[in-house]
Amino acid sequence: MPAEPVEPTRDRPLRRLGFLTIGLFDAADPGPGHTVTLEMIELGERLGFDSAWLRDRHLQHGISSPVAVLAAASQRTSRIDLGTAVIPLAWENPLRLAEDLATVDVLSGGRLNPGVSVGPPMAWDDVRDSLYPDTADVEDFGYGRVERLLAFVSGAQASTFSGTRGIEVFSDRVQPQLAGLRERLWYGGASLRSATWAGEHAMNLLTSSVLKWEGGEDEPEGGYDFAALQLAQIRAFRAAHPAGDDARVSQGLVVLPTDSATPAQREKYEAYAASRLERTRTPQGPAKMLFAPDLVGTSEELATQLRADVAFREVDEVAFALPFTFEPEDYVQILTDMATHLGPLLGWRPAA
Template sequence: MKKIGFLSFGHWSPSPHSGTRSAGDALLQSIDLAAAAEELGADGAYFRVHHFARQLASPFPLLAAVGARTSRIEIGTAVIDMRYENPLYMAEDAGAADLIAGGRLQLGLSRGSPEQVIDGWRYFGYAPGDGESDADLGRRHAEAFLQALKGVGFAQPNPRPMFPNPPGLLRLEPHSPGLRERIWWGSGSNATAIWAAKLGVNLQSSTLKDDETGEPFHVQQAKQIRAYREAWKEAGHAREPRVSVSRSIFALVNDQDRAYFGNGKDADSIGYIDDNTRAIFGRSYAAEPERLIEELRKDEAIAEADTLLLTVPNQLGVAYNAHVIEAILKHVAPGLGWR
C-alpha cells in the first residue's frame, strides 16, 4: 500500500484562459479540491508556499479551513520556507490548525527555493547571523520550531498574571500532542536528507534535486532516500520515518487528457538554481494507463517512498483536477499494487 495525495502550488492568473483568476479563487478551489480528493479516496492534500508570487502563500488559514471541511484526509505543506517564519508564532498557528483538523497535519518545511525577489526573507524581518548562510537561517528557524512543538515550558511566568498560570515555566498554547512527529523536511541534496534523519523528521523529496552523480533523476532520488533511512537507523529513533516523493503523472483516459498532456516531457532535464548549483529535474509521466503502469514500475524512488504526491495543474479547475486524481487511483494504482 502507498499513500497517494495531491500537491498544489495554487497558481492564479487573471488570464481568460485560467480557471483560477484570483487569490480568492486559488484558496477556495484548494478547499474544494481537498474535499473532492477525500471523497475519491485519496490520502493527502498538500500545498506549496511561495512568497511575492501569484500562488498560495500563508498556509495556516488554508490548512485550518481544509481541516474543518474534511474529516479523514491528511493535510500538509510541501514546503514552508523557514527563512520567512517566526518559529514560535508558527508553532501556535500549527497547533491551532492541527487541533481543528483532529491531528491530521503533515507539515513539510525547508530552506526554500529560488524566489521572486532578492532575499525576500529580509522584508519579513529576518537575516542570517554572523557566519550564517540563508540556508543556515532556515535550518535554525526549523530547529526552534521543532523545539517549540515538544510542548516543554520555557518562558518565565509573570508573578501577577491576568489569568492563573499552571506551575512551572510556560509553553506555547495551543499545544497539539503528536504534531512533532508529523513534521517533514523538503530535501534537495543527500546531505540535507541525512541532516533531516538525524533531526528526527520525515523526508519529502520533490521533482528536482542537486545533480550529485549524473545518473537519472529517479536513481539519484532513490539513493537519497536510502541514505536518509540509513542515517535514521544510525540515529536510533524509536519510530519508523515516512518518505514522500512528488511526481507529475497523468493517465490519458479521454480526449481532454490527450489534448492537455499527450505531448508532455518524458525525459529528465538539467538546470541551475541559485546561479551555481547544478540540479536535475525529474521527468513528467503522461500515457495510457497500461503504459503508465510499466513506466512507473521502473521509477526506483517511487518504489522507495511510502507516499506519492501528484502535482496538479490547479488552474485547470477543481473538476478536472479531481478527474486527474481519480484516474490515477482507479486506473493506475491497482496495477502497481498501491491500492
C-alpha cells in the same frame, strides 16, 4: 552520487496516495481559486486519497498561507491528512509558526502534516528589506531554524515566565500543546546532506521531482539518472533515522493519467510535459538542480513506468504533484483517474 542504476532494497505496494497543488488563483478575483483548492481537497477525501498537500508561494498568485487554507479545509473534511510541501522557514518565525501549526492540528483532529525547508528566501535581494528590515544581515536560514520549530512543537520552553499575572494565566510553552504533531513533521530535502540531516533529527522526508546533483561537473556515463540519485538520498535518510528502514518517505512526481481524459486534455498534458522535458537532460542553474521528467499516459502505462523507477519501488507513500496552470476540470479528471485506476494498479486501496 552513483552514476550507474541502483537496485532498490525493497519493492512494496503503494500504501498511501496523496496529491499536491499550488492553489493557483486570479489576482483580480482570488476567491474562486481558493475555493477550487478547498473543493479539490474535499474531492480527494471522497475519492479515498490519504493526503492532500499545499505548496507555499510568496508574492505570487498561488497560496501564500497554506496553514490558513488548511484550517479551512479541516472544517470541510473529516479524514484526509492535510500537509504543506513545503513551508520555507526563511519567511517564518518558528515560535509563531509552531502556534499556527498546533492550532490547525487541533482543528483538524490531529491530521496536520507540516512540511518545511530551509535556505534563503527566493529572490532574497528583492524582499530582504521588507521581510527583515533590521536583521537581514544576521538572520540564520540554516537547519537551526528547523531545530527551533521542532523544539517548540515538542514543548520546549518558549518564555521565561509561566503563571498568573493579574487575572491572566500564561504558559512558558507553545499553546495549544498536544502529542503527535512532532511525529508528523516533514522535511523537504533535495540534497544528500538534507536527507541525512532529516534522518538524524527523526523527521519524515519529502522528496520531489527536483533534486540537487552532487556528482561532479562531468556527465556520468549513461546520462543523469534521477531515480538513482533519489534512491541514494532515501537510503541515506533511512540510514540516519532512528526508525531505520521503516522511516517515512513520501515521493512527489508529476504524474498525469489519461484514462478518462478527453482528446483535448491528453494533447494539453502531453504538450505540458514536452515543454518541460529539456530541463531534465542536465542539471540546471548554479545550484545544479536535476528535474525528473513528467509522466503522462494511461494508468497501465504509468504503472509500468513507476514500477521501473528504483526510487518509487523504495517507498510506499506518494504525493503526486498537479501542474500549476491547469483548469479545475483537468484536476478532477486527473485525481479521479489516480484514485480509480492508477492507485489500484500500484497496490493501493482507497481509504474508507
